[in-house]
Amino acid sequence: MTTDLVAAVDIGGTKIAGALVTGEGELLHRAQRPTPARESAAAVLRAVTDVVTRLTESGDWSRVRALGIGSAGPLDARLGSVSPVNIPVWRDFPLVEGVRGVVGELPVTLVGDGAAIAAGEHWRGAARGRRNALCMVVSTGVGGGLIVDDRLYAGPTGNAGHIGHISVDFNGDLCPCGGRGCVERIASGTNIARYALAAGWRPADQGGDATTAGVAAAAAAGDPVAREAFDRSARALAAGIAATATLVELETVVIGGGVSQAGEVLFAPVRRALAEYATLPYVQGIDVVPAQLGTDAGLVGAAAASWRESGTFLSRGEAGN
Amino acid sequence: MTTDLVAAVDIGGTKIAGALVTGEGELLHRAQRPTPARESAAAVLRAVTDVVTRLTESGDWSRVRALGIGSAGPLDARLGSVSPVNIPVWRDFPLVEGVRGVVGELPVTLVGDGAAIAAGEHWRGAARGRRNALCMVVSTGVGGGLIVDDRLYAGPTGNAGHIGHISVDFNGDLCPCGGRGCVERIASGTNIARYALAAGWRPADQGGDATTAGVAAAAAAGDPVAREAFDRSARALAAGIAATATLVELETVVIGGGVSQAGEVLFAPVRRALAEYATLPYVQGIDVVPAQLGTDAGLVGAAAASWRESGTFLSRGEAGN
Incomplete structure (x- = not known):
């Protein structure tokens, strides 16, 4: 298998989930951490980078072409920053900059969790x-x-x-x-x-x-x-x-x-x-x-947003295109 | 002058207005009729075709490339039909078909009056x-x-x-x-x-x-x-x-x-x-x-929607493009 993958991360007030995602929406190599929502901004970022680091350690990381992040909002996708209501230690937190240490120059797409779920259900769900x-x-x-x-x-x-x-x-x-x-x-x-x-x-x-x-x-x-x-x-x-x-x-x-x-x-x-x-x-x-996607909607959708943003082929299955 | 024009019609519960519109949003050859909103479906259509006929009689009609209609709603742009709340004799009325007798095969764009005003204010207004x-x-x-x-x-x-x-x-x-x-x-x-x-x-x-x-x-x-x-x-x-x-x-x-x-x-x-x-x-x-456009917003906007739909160059003035 040498087909492209994207990495997806779903950030909520309770947990931070990650996975590698195929062009068909299949999730590989999951990782997860609890969200230390009241500890410190650095602690929450560390939980995110831990999840991404776990993904980089999989044998498939070399096939990853982009990272998609769906985050609890509000956020500012233009600035790459987030201020999630349920993560009070993050206010205007520069999340995209924060993950650069792990993902380097990989294209990063940031969307709100609602947008991510919509992208996921549209790609692979109801x-x-x-x-x-x-x-x-x-x-x-x-x-x-x-x-x-x-x-x-x-x-x-x-x-x-x-x-x-x-x-x-x-x-x-x-x-x-x-x-x-x-x-x-x-x-x-x-x-x-x-x-x-x-x-x-x-x-x-x-x-x-x-x-x-x-x-x-x-x-x-x-x-x-x-x-x-x-x-x-x-x-x-x-x-x-x-x-x-x-x-x-x-x-x-x-x-x-x-x-x-x-x-x-x-x-x-x-x-x-x-x-x-x-x-x-x-x-x-x-x-x-x-x-239809249950708790995976955010991950699948962060991947969908990332596939689209990175211009990579995004399979629609029976919906075509 | 041989530059292209579009014809624009604005249909409201009180009056039906028309004009030819330049690529810069200038209105030429205005025409207007009261809306016989409670007479009959045919009478309202006749008021519209009268307005358009007046426009066709101008020396500039040969330069007209498309017709844009903004109508009181609701409407169904896919079907070319309108059901304006304030024109009770028109329900699912096939308006686009109704103007074909006057405009022949000219491209016709139909949008709601709210959309038309937005297009007008975006093109030439606030x-x-x-x-x-x-x-x-x-x-x-x-x-x-x-x-x-x-x-x-x-x-x-x-x-x-x-x-x-x-x-x-x-x-x-x-x-x-x-x-x-x-x-x-x-x-x-x-x-x-x-x-x-x-x-x-x-x-x-x-x-x-x-x-x-x-x-x-x-x-x-x-x-x-x-x-x-x-x-x-x-x-x-x-x-x-x-x-x-x-x-x-x-x-x-x-x-x-x-x-x-x-x-x-x-x-x-x-x-x-x-x-x-x-x-x-x-x-x-x-x-x-x-x-900024006052009562002309509907006409300017119907023209803007038509310019865009017909793929014709639409001047933005100082806003560029």
Whole structure:
């Protein structure tokens, strides 16, 4: 085998994952470290360079043509710097410069984690073959990325598609981002559980599981308060999806992340509410489908962004091209 | 003079305007008809073909290489059909087919009026030289169009950028579009006047002018209720602008239309509110500026979209290229 590979790194608040990725999206030689998010800027960088160093030690490193990094945001792809909300020791941290010691002059592509997931689902997952798609993660936070005209659109700074921080309730509660009534502030897993508990739901029947998974199990069993908690989240998500479709035109919405594991408990009310908010003819009939790549989406997508940026052939499998 | 021209038509609920347009954006040979919006589909088409026929009778028609049409939406640019909210006799009306009798095989480009205005302001107005911009009209309705990566992005159906119908209040009032809490439902001129009157403002001091202009005059004179009416509109606009910036990344927002004539009565609270809603680093510092092209923006923009689509050279003036 002498075909080209790219190296991919996915940086989150909990862990830093890496892999070598083939032109078909296959992951080789994985490496992973916990994110020392509160230790020091240097400690987090060391975790990243440790992961990349592990990859360089594989026998296949000589075939690597580029490095793609997907990072928790916000970030500034133009400057190669990141300020992830969930890694407080990194503010305007020069990440691309920081990995140069390990990768030398290799081309490096930096995109936000939402953009990376969108690139991954478009290349190898649920958005394959779709020209205009929003790919979302609904988890402890809410993020997303956009496929526009059959390509990843990450925006000048790499943050585009960040649906979690658009306001759907302009007089609503303050969001930790400083805004008000953001989708994430209403719809995230954390806020589903918070709302259910405040509305009187008690986790006793789910073995004391007071997390979103417990609320989901109760909703699936018909608990009305748990259902209302998911409905409220779904309405906020749907209003945000409809806004995105109205602004950029969408044919497909892909939803992944922990909360999406609730399946129809989430997807059914999202589809119902989307029909209410997306009423203009050109935003009707949008497909809402589960993500396919699971926790590897970020790595696959960082690779996809890197393949594209480096001008290397990127196989689309049955989607062609 | 033997240089190429395009023909441009701007279709609104009140009037249908046309002109021949040079590669520098100069308008020649204007024509105009009132829109018989409630008569019949054929009568509205006849008004359009009358306008175009007037243009064909000019001595310069032989230099025309393409026709650009900007139409009130929604529309479907792929099918060449339009369903303008304010022209109820046209539903899925085959407009492009309808003008063939006058223009023969000339290339025809159809875009929404919001997209046309964005193309116009980007080519010859306030968004010149800006790579990522939202151009809005705040009038009896609220519309918009997007410049992404230095080009008009109209979306597959020509409706992209329609900020008037994104929800910023997902539990809010029903909008005539069927949605809930849309920007237009809160921020349009009609709704500013409605809100002010409902909140107790009385137009006596403005010579009985109960329109948005009367509210604007009262606000400029310091009337607290009139100010609150503009502030509320401005907050809804700002939440929508912040959402658009968060999703597609913007450096500039251009605001035109009748309500923008209120000047700082509108712009000052929009800028203030935008600082509250657009808090993530990559959406801070967006320029909010008045439109420059006035009522000609739609014609200039239909021409710009047509020049681009037809592959003809489009002069940018001092912005180059």
